[in-house]
Amino acid sequence: EVQLVQSGAEVKKPGESLKISCKGSGYSFTSYWIGWVRQMPGKGLEWMGIIYPGDSDTRYSPSFQGQVTISADKSISTAYLQWSSLKASDTAMYYCAIAAAGTWYFDLWGRGTLVTVSS
């Protein structure tokens, strides 16, 4: 069974760093793009960026470039989204999702990781 298992909910303070994860199983991890999507409370989906674990090719939305870092460790089939200094406005649900190479849609989504940033 193809699965994306995301790390658990996080509660952080402004200025703290954070790295959340998304572990893929049941498919060839290096043959699919993994993307990250933000959904702020009560709002729509926002595409943050995408990485191809096969060669680490990474693309960012202009809105998120420089604000987050997307990475992947193919040895453990896990992708990451990290912040060096969180803001209250980073409070959101973050989804990972996969797209087969050569396609431009997400086949499968994770359940999401809720990140709450509050002093």
Next chain:
Amino acid sequence: NFMLTQPHSVSESPGKTVTISCTRSSGSIASNYVQWYQQRPGSSPTTVIYEDNQRPSGVPDRFSGSIDSSSNSASLTISGLKTEDEADYYCQSYDSSNHWVFGGGTKLTVL
């Protein structure tokens, strides 16, 4: 980069047909595939249409997609509406640099 604009909300009665539009702000709608995702409350999104008009296995044929170059827009049509179709629907496309864009989402109410 371009934007995808959707109506904020639509509503229709069970058994009827509803169409949700998605208009591309710049560049041709036909130059890059359009996808549609359904998100029910409290759940992750799922794909209902990919590559303009293709349905993933398991998605009923009540769901269909199309593009219209004259209006530079894509459409998701749901026929024979059921209460279970009540959800948020998002269109998505991409550009030549593999940057993806989501529309703002449309809340479908089936009443």
